Amino acid sequence: MERLEAHDFNEVLQHSPFHARADNLCKLKNWTSWNGYQTARFYDTLASEYFAIRSSCSVMDMTPMEKYRISGPDAERFLARLVTRDISKLRVNRVTYVLWCNDDGKVLDDGTIFYLKDGEYRLCSQHHQLDWLLISSLGMDVTIVEETREVAALTVQGPTSCSVLTEAGVVGLDQLKPFRIMHTNLNGFDLMISRTGYTGDLGYELWTDPDNALELWDSIFDVKARGLYDVRPIGLDALEMVRIEAGFIMPADDFNTAETTVRADHDRSPFELGMGWVVSFDKGHFTGRRALLKEQGRPIRRRLVKLMIEGNKPPKDSFLYDRQDGRRIGTIKTNIWSPILKANLAMADIDYQNGSPPSEIWAEIYYQKELEWRATWAKCSISEKPFWSHPRRSATPPLPY
Amino acid sequence: MTSCRVIVVGAGHNGLVCASYLARAGLQVQVLEALDNPGGAASTIGFADGYKVSGLAHILHSLSPKVCEDLDLYNAGLTMGLSLQTISLDQKGDHLQLGENTVSGEGLTEKDIAAYADFKRDFRGYARALEPLMMNKPPRLKDMDFPDKVTLAKLGWKLRFGLGKSAMREFLRVGGINIHDVLNECFDDDRLKGAIAVDAVMGHHMGPRTPSTVLTYLHRLRGEIHGPQNIPQGGMNQVVNALVKSATDAGVSIRTGCRVSRILVSDGKAQGVELESDEQIAADIVISNADAKTTFLGLVGTQELDAMFAHRIHTTRTAGDVAKIHIALNSLPVIKGLSIEQLGQRLLIAPGMRYVEHAFNHAKYGEYSENPVLEITIPSLSDSGLAPPGHHVMSVCATFAPYVLKKGWDGNRSQFLARVVAVVGQYASGFENQIVASQVLTPADIETEYNIAGGHWHHGELAIDQSFMMRPVHGTAQYDTPVDGLFLCGAAAHPGGGVTGIPGHNAAQRILAMNEE
Incomplete structure (x- = not known):
């Protein structure tokens, strides 16, 4: 009920906590919907945004990314049974890429698991997955909370991203290894940084409370204002270019996700996506294991x-x-x-x-x-x-x- | 850790049937039963000092003749009792007596008497046409194997040529509709319609107007193809005794009083079981006579199952609606117009279809029926050992008594019992004063005492969406399960509940056939 009341039905697309700044910089007002959020396809020109990612520093609002907080005594057991990958070696403050399947071994979505602290994880996914997560939680002592709106997230990517964030005031970022998480304090607010991204280049994802969103944005763009490094906001179109260059798959664009597939044989297994490397058969049961074992025995x-x-x-x-x-x-x-x-x-x-x-x-x-x-x-x-x-x-x- | 080729979890009648078949085929079989006695719902229990009764099932409708012969049950001590008539009670004493083809009673018209014979003949014909589905695994619609095709071909043949064109057309018309409409088409007498409607709704969360009650009626009626309803000589427990003897003679070992707490699974295969005592027993094949929820969600655990499969098991409808009530009496009840011999028949209190529908209305809203529908037997009339001399026991199936009672069963069993006693008292004057002791088993109690999730007669509602190739859910409808080496053999599997032995028989055939492959 609270959520219903919080929602303004005249607002067709939601505004992210970064919207005031994004709206200001988005010259073409070329908006689209990403998970119900008003999101820029591009801000000024596609070429300048693309080269910001590949040659300098790009900033993108990734608040619309679906985020779930998974906690409780069975949190690890729940995730191990949910995803195809062996996550038993995942340590606190580390991130891993995963995908998950339905009973038939067909891919529902992919995403990343952030091991935040003992018994507590964040799962980020491309598409809305709450119903599947709840279905998967039957018989497990686990709490699943959708926290997409409760976390503001920016992704800062490009060769100078580390330098820019260091200039913005983040201390010790250069020591952060890929797929690791650090917790820091920026201008008095808590900030979580993971060295992750969707560009195949050096880059970081920044996570904080929505109350700090504008301050976070400003402290990054202030580096540009001070004349130190170029920093550009980028939209979805530039991201699409670099993710294909980096060879990352995009569920629902590159293949039908199992949940949305109606016609027989129009869904895809991890093997059919070339993602067999994230399937582990010796880690215990996971949803789709039986079907995938069978598929593995046949020529692709x-x-x-x-x-x-x-x-x-x-x-x-x-x-x-x-x-x-x-x-x-x-x-x-x-x-x-x-x-x-x-x-x-x-x-x-x-x-x-x-x-x-x-x-x-x-x-x-x-x-x-x-x-x-x-x-x-x-x-x-x-x-x-x-x-x-x-x-x-x-x-x-x-x-x- | 000890080991055994085959473990059957639960010594209900289907577990015993399955074990017996497998042992006869040369497998080493051990049956593990949580309770102190084998037999499950068909075993005799003491409910008060000196008074005994069959715990849940009190009439034998359709024990498969094939099972009886294959397992040599007649030589193991089973003797069928005399055919039981159904007597639908009337407060004025104008009771109806329903036999296989005949019905009699004060005030019945010739038209209804003739219609009854036609109705029973037609509906037994439909039940017979469905027989090919019964003794075989239900055919899959996708990836059929050869036996599935044979089953479907037989079914098609029976429907088209067994029934004939016009009967098949009529069957297809009534097959999916409700018994209320059908009975209104056939009969005028409301007492008659009420009595027949009981067979369509008792044991289900359905009233006469609920769609698919024709199918549930056929499920009950199919027993009549092979023989009349009866109470075996020596009571229902004789079925259990004969099955135990047949099984042990074949080499099955039966351990009672050892509760299985876990079915051990690793690498997608059943490895054995763990008992409550932490003892582990390894096995190549584990067969569960328990219901699907207990088996998969309780004993196996969702961790070893795919998420959607576990979810589908979780969402099957398993809430029972029948309470079993046992009443110890200091003398025979007196019902106006009934002889002692008639008292020993199957007595119904369901004086009209509207009465039955109104009884169901309460269940829809989580209440017990103000005026419940009752099926009554007095087993001490045929087995004097069940009560002290001169005394009697009454066994009552009372519906509707929903598994989840809105106000909770705690503290309300006696209120429901009072309603049952009051209703019986309307037909048997002075009944209340004859009562020495009583016991009420609500579906919630049946769940606890018999380890049946929801306390459902059939281990799960026998609706179309939970029948045949979708029983208990698709993906485990052919007795094998998504866990290799784990099988279902109880009423949760096709074709459902009742003391038939058919799920146990079919599961054993399936296991043997898969073993050969």
Whole structure:
């Protein structure tokens, strides 16, 4: 009831605690909804935001990210049974990437587990998962609280992110290793920082009480005002570019999440997403284990792959074939032009034959020239590694760029 | 840690049937029972000093003849009793006497008498057409194996050619609807309609107007295909004794008074059980005669199950609605117009369909029926050992008495008993003064004393969405479960409750067939 009363029904999209600043800097007012929050697709130009992430320092409001507080005597047992990955070695103040499946071993969502303190975790997910978490909590002494609104979060990413945050007043950040958490105090308020991100580059995620949100934003942008480093707010579109470069999957964009899938066989298992490395069969039972064990014994039928497409024509939503005018073997799900690699990159769903990828992949690309449609063929190649990565992502301390 | 090839958790009749079949097939089987005596719902209990009665089940409707023969129960001491008539009581003494095909009673019209014969013939025909579903695992609709296809083919054949075109059409019309509408079409006499409606709703959270009560009626009626309702000579406990003898003769060892606290699972496979005493017994196969909630949520634990499966088990409807009431009497009750022989039959208090529906109305809102529907037997008439000389015991199934009573059962058992006594007193004058002792087992008590979640007759409501290939839930409807080596053999599995032995039989066939593969 309290939540209902707190909600203004005239407000179609919610404002994050950073909204006053974001609204001020968002020149194009190109808003969209992210989990019900008014979120910028971009602030001024996509190129400047992209290069802020790759060459300087970017700031993005990630408050809309779904966040759940999981606590109680069975919290670890609950999470171990929820996710496919072995989390028994996760220590306090560390973060791990996980995904979770339904009974059929099909992926519901992915996210990160933050081990905050003994018996207390935060689970961040791409999509709303409260119902699944509650269903999974049957018979467990665990408390699950959605805390999306109770935590303000910013992600600060890019080569100079460590330098910027240090200038903003964070002490000891250069010693923070990847996937670790530190608690600090900035201008008198508590701030939690994790060295995590969705860009494949050096970066941090900052978590605090919504009351401190504007102060946090201001102390970061003050570094720019002082003329020390460039700092730019970025929107969802720039993030989409760097996450594909880094090879991170996006549930519901790259593949149908199991919960939203209606048609048979339109959902995907972790193996089919190339995420077999987060499935551990020797850690005890987890939801979907039986189905995944069975699937593991059979040759894989298809996979979400990282695909590099020759040429400069954008392969948006392209069908994929085993040769020019050949048999259709897949579809491009998401694609970008990578400015740093000067290449067309995509996430694509591809049929495998007898457990092996096709020997050739061709994309049929439709594109316009001065309002006239044309078609062309482009050869594609699968990239097993992330398209782009940089040693500074994992270096501690990161070099002072 | 000791070890055994097969462990059966629970020595209810289905557990014993299953164990007996497996032992006869050469497997080493041990049955573990939490209570001090085997037999579960069919075992005899003492409820007051000198007075005994069958704890829950007091009439044998449909013990499978195949089970009786396969397990040699007749040579193990089982003798069926005489056919029991159903007598629906009337306050004025115009009782109805319902037999297999005939009905008699003051004030019945020729039309209703003829309609009764037609009705029973037709409905027994429908029940017979469904028989292929009974003695087999319910066929899966996806990924069918060969036996599933055979079962479906037999069912289709029986429906189309066994029934014939017009009867099949009629069956398809009435199959999913409620017994209230059907009985109104067939009969005029409300006493008759009330008496038949009892068979459709007793044991279920349903009134005559509830959809699918035709199916529950057929479930009860199917026993008549194989023989009349009766109380076996020596009482219901003779079924248990014969099953125990048959099982032990076949090499089954039965341990009573040892409660299984956990079914041990690792790597997705059942490894054995742990007793309350912390003793562990390893086994290749663990078979649970317990209901699905007790088995999966209690003994296995959600940790070893997929989340949605555990959730679906959790949300099955298992709240019972029938209280079992035992009354010790210092003399036979006197019911106007009933002979002593008639007193020994199955007596009903359900004087009309509206009466039954009104009784159910209370259950919808978490109350017990102000005027409950009663099924009464006086087993001491056929087995004098149940009560001291001259005294008698009355066994009453009283519905509706919901598992979750809004005002709580504590302190309210005696109020409900008072309602039952008052209702019986309307037919048997001076009844109240004959009472020496009594016992009320509400569904909540049945849950505690018999380890049946919800205290439900059928270990779970027999509604369409919890029947056949969805019983108890899809994914464990063919007696095997998502845990390798763990099986269900009780009433929670297809085709449900009643002292039939069929779930136990089917589970054993399934286990043997899977063993061969």
